[in-house]
Structure formats: structure tokens, C-alpha cells
Amino acid sequence: MITLSSDFGWPYPAAIRGVLASRSSARLIDITHAFPRGDVRTAAFWLREILPWFPPAVHLVVVDPGVGTDRDVLAIEADDHVLVGPDNGVLVPVASALDPEYAVFALDQVSARSHTFHGRDVFAPLAARIHEADEWSLTALSGIFPVETFETVQFPKPNINETEAVGEVLVIDQFGNAITNIPGSFLSTEWDRTISVNGAAAPVAQTYADVDPKQRLLTVGSHENVEMAVHGGRGDEAFGVTRGSPVHLQKHVD
Amino acid sequence: MITLSSDFGWPYPAAIRGVLASRSSARLIDITHAFPRGDVRTAAFWLREILPWFPPAVHLVVVDPGVGTDRDVLAIEADDHVLVGPDNGVLVPVASALDPEYAVFALDQVSARSHTFHGRDVFAPLAARIHEADEWSLTALSGIFPVETFETVQFPKPNINETEAVGEVLVIDQFGNAITNIPGSFLSTEWDRTISVNGAAAPVAQTYADVDPKQRLLTVGSHENVEMAVHGGRGDEAFGVTRGSPVHLQKHVD
């Protein structure tokens, strides 16, 4: 199995599917091609949330704002999975979630400066070659070698005590839910109460259905982080936040 | 084969694909993940139009505005198909189209109030379990039992006589075609004539190509209902209608 993720929209992913179907026997499954263009952090977040649900696979990721620079092309062994993508950090959070002992390899001699389409001409052939290799072993492949240094994406850690949490918005999902870096456990004493979010009160609810339509709420999403949402609306707009906005939660202790 | 339908957009459907690929050997085919968010009626309409074209399959449907409430999780046997989804009526029109003798089962003991992602954590595992079961038999599965009462979506019936039809807009498709509940047969005497639609005249044409570009027309779509359309434009805007709008057709008899 090879999964495909990119920020290409259409029609470019189809050429990648063609190369993979030509060069491998792999079953192909799309993750998404709708990642925000060039947004390495958002892609890194979602890949970490999603890829661990898959059986062992080669995961091809092309979110590559540095295409045309001399950034490396990486393949990472993590548990029974292999991740293939650019050296910009996008692969590291999911690698780390799959296997803290992940091993990073780089492709030798990529001609970066040319009008090749790296997704189609460099990344896809590498993913296909790994998929066809015995046991997906990277050490057995030619033209690829272990590296010690590579880019990482790190999500900021929140500051939390019993009554207060200071963090930030990690990503906005397609429906406007603002997903923070504050763990959902912060809310576990506050169900059906009200707390302060950046200075204004908002109810804490286990599900959207617990508040009236169009009402704001703080809840915990499937990613197990605190999420700023609106029942049937956009949380980012209602709370006035965007990716990276600071988030200050304060419990009303009395 | 398992088909997937939802209103999730991206990237959430990918986690569902991962669970299905981990827990079953099923071929996976996407129906769409672009159903209007929480719009059970529109999803029910399209599923009834589309799923009967498939060979026997387990059809997983997650359009679930009641997630987080105690609505049931259903599996429905209909002919050689099984439909899996929430108890909000979305599955019933297609079940009924596949097999008037459809049989409804509910999953026991779903913990509704939690920050689980029901599509990924409840519905997908159930669909995979059914797919892997002998002959997809629901009676043989543990934790699932027949139910007699469940929600339904019913599309309103139009009032029709020889010269007049009173109905409503069932759905607007992505291109702005307003699909009504009035059967196409009402127009069978009117090809290339003009009739009155909510008080204003419009031509009746067998195909878009029969009217000039940007012109309004009444026609019959592949769903065999009367459709309000514009050749190369949006029928909903040109006719001033939205989902649920009343539609009054009157033939010019003379």
C-alpha cells in the first residue's frame, strides 16, 4: 500500500498516481491533496493524526514549498511504515508518533534545479522503488544513505497549571474549528461550566449538540486537544483566531 | 467492497480509510465527502440515486449532525447490500429503493458522550466487522440487534393533475440545478413548449443544448424528476429557489 498526500489540488496528483501504478504493484490510497499550499505545519499536524490509523504502508508526502532549492529528499523508517517526502520537517511529527526510534535516510544526487516535477519525477519513483524492495528495507536500496541532521517541525508546548492554560492555535480545520495545543484533560473538571477564553466567557461542552445552534463552545476533538468551535458555524471567526493565535484559558474558580 | 460517504471534506475521511484498510480486506470506493455539512435530506437523496448502481457492498455513511447525542448506530440489510450509519433517516430512502423488505439493526452500547470520532471509532469498525463476517450476516454478529423503530427521511409527494403540479425543490446540485419532487412524466406532453413556473414562463427542453446559452429551462434529469436549470449557469439563482422552495408548474392549455 502507498498513501498519497499533497497540497497539489488537481490535476497534478493524477500524474503521481500514474507513476506509482506504472512502477509498483501497490494499492493506492489518497489521504488528501487539499493541504493548504506550502503549509508544512498544518500538513505535519494532520499526518500525525491520520497516518497511524493505517496498516503498514509507504506514505508519500509532497508538501514542498522548497522545491527548486537544494533541500534533501528523505525516506524515514518508522515502525513498519516508510515515509517519503521533502526535508522540511513535514514527516517528523508522524515518524515520531509511529516510532520514537525512527531512522532517516536521504536520497543521493537529486538534481534540484530543473523544470522537473519533483512529486512525479523524484518522490513517486522513490516511493515505488521502496514499495517494490524486499521488506521495504532502506538500507538495501542504492543511492540512499542514513542522515543525522534534518529539519523538524515542532509544535509548541502550552503552559498549564490547575486554573490556567496558555497555548496557541495549531491548525484551523476545513470547518473553522480552531484546534489548540492545549490537552483536552484541562477541561475535564469543567464540563457544562463556563470558562474564560482570551478574556471572554465560553461554555465547555462535551459535544456540539450540548449548545444551541450558532453558539460558541470549547470542546475536545478526536485529536484530544482543546478546540474552539461553533455549533454549525466557524469557531475561528467566532473566536477571532487564526493559525498561530495565542489562546489563554482561565477557569472561573470560586 | 466498502463504499464511503460523508460530509467531512478533508482530512477526516482519510482516518476512516485507514481504519477500514487496517481491519478489513475490502476494496474501498469513495462516493463523496462533499455532502453539505449536516444536511441529512440531501445526502439521503443522493445516496438513493447513486448506491443502487453499485454491486453488493457495505456502504458506510457518516452524515451525522446528531453526533454526541444518544442517537443509535444502525446497520441495514437491503437486498445484497448493507448500509451502516447514524439513526437519522439518511439510510432509509436508499434501503427502501434497494429492497422494500429491508431489515434494520442497531449497535448495542455506544458511548455517545465522549470525544471519540464516531466515523472513525464506531462506524468504520462496524463496517469492517460486517465486511469480514460470513456472508455479511447481521444476525450472526455480536452486539447488534434488530430494531423496529428508527428515524426516516421522507421526501414530500407532489400534487399533480393533468395541467398543474405543485411540489418543492428537493436538492440543489453542485452546478445549481434545482431538482424537484415532480416526476419528469409531467413534462412529456410539453417538449419545446413553454409552461409557467411559479408564475413566470420557461421553456421545456429535453436537453440543455435545446436552449441558448444562459437561458433558463425546465428539463428532466437522470433522477427522472423535473429540474430547473440554466444552460451553462445556475438554475437555483435564475429561478430564485433554494432547497425546500415551493414549485408550481402550470401548463398553458388553450
Add this chain to the structure above:
Amino acid sequence: MITLSSDFGWPYPAAIRGVLASRSSARLIDITHAFPRGDVRTAAFWLREILPWFPPAVHLVVVDPGVGTDRDVLAIEADDHVLVGPDNGVLVPVASALDPEYAVFALDQVSARSHTFHGRDVFAPLAARIHEADEWSLTALSGIFPVETFETVQFPKPNINETEAVGEVLVIDQFGNAITNIPGSFLSTEWDRTISVNGAAAPVAQTYADVDPKQRLLTVGSHENVEMAVHGGRGDEAFGVTRGSPVHLQKHVD
């Protein structure tokens, strides 16, 4: 393998997938369903760029603004591929790229004037029938016959000398890159220099990363044509062009 391409968006492609899955054993791969509605030239361009990357396949293409007219339904043998689609020229550029000796067949007796959904009811059954036929042989199929005349899409040829190129914008991609009909080789002497584009200066760069964010550039895309782009923005807007706009490039010779 059957590939699917259309301008249908959602949910109509799912009905086509259902028919193909019911009537053939083919693996199904989507190219895209996001072609601009009714835009035969843009679809023809992308199919020529993308389909040759696939292994031998039956390629089903439904971009069919003439549905409802008496346009033919074609199947084209090109190398080891078969292309199925309407007779409006959309298949010809890719047929020609795959095999200059391509052979064109038409389906007999299609009832064009009816409220059938040709993608689902005519094209998909034909693609499935071809896929299931021995060696995908068109001559062996009933109800299909060779034709000598058919529509073509021809992309205009540019006028080029050593210092000047006059051409046009063939397509705008989803990100606003304006892809011209001028071959990339015209720029091979100009890397990192400035040339005149429709009278205004613009830098020539091998990759987007060679200019500052939000800056215009001329570059060569994976299609090997000159492309008018903006680093992290829309080239069509920055250069004031749309599909079909004239493009005049002039080198600053001194």
C-alpha cells in the same frame, strides 16, 4: 485498469464508479472530476500531460458540453491504451501523444435525446465492455465501427525566432499559473535575466524559489512550456491574462 476523468465535481462520478465496478473487474483510478465545466480545451491539455504516465489502461473521459446533441461517442486505440469519450476533440491530443497512429471508432446508435445520464448510461458501460473484452480489442466488439472523421482540439503553434516569441495562454492551473504554448527552450539562454512579457519586464527563473515571495517570474513547468507565475501567488492575476490571452516575449538583446 480504468481511469476516470470528468467535469462533474460530485456526486455524479460515484454513479459512474458504481457502473464500472458492477460491469468490470477493473481497478479504478480517478484522474480528476474538477475539470472546468464544459472546457474541452483545458481537459484536452491536462489529459495529454497526465495519461501517458499511466500503464496501459482504458481511460474514460466525460467532458461533454454537447451532451444531448447528436455528437458521436468515441473509443480510440492508442498504443496499449484505449480512450473513451465524446466526439468533441477532448481525446485527440492525448491519443496523438500516446501513438501518432491512433485508430478512432464510434459507437453505433446512441439515443442522444433522452434524460439518460450519458456518463453513467453510455460511456461507462462502453468502457467496462472494452475492459472486459479480449485484449481490449475494438475491432472485435459489436456495435462499434471505425470512423475517419471526428472533432479535434488543436493547440495553436507559437511564432518564435531567436529573440522573440508570440504565443498564447493555453490553460490556467488551479494555482493561477498561466501555461503558454511557448516551449521552455526559448528561455534557455535567459536564466536569471529579465525579459519583456507583453511589454513589461519580468525575471526568468528556473524555480519559484529564485525570486522573492509575491514576485512575478517566467519559468518552465513540468509540461516543458513557458509559464507565467508568482512565487506564492497567482500568475494569471499578476500578468493580467486568462485562457487564450496573447503572450509576447521579447529578449533584451544588447
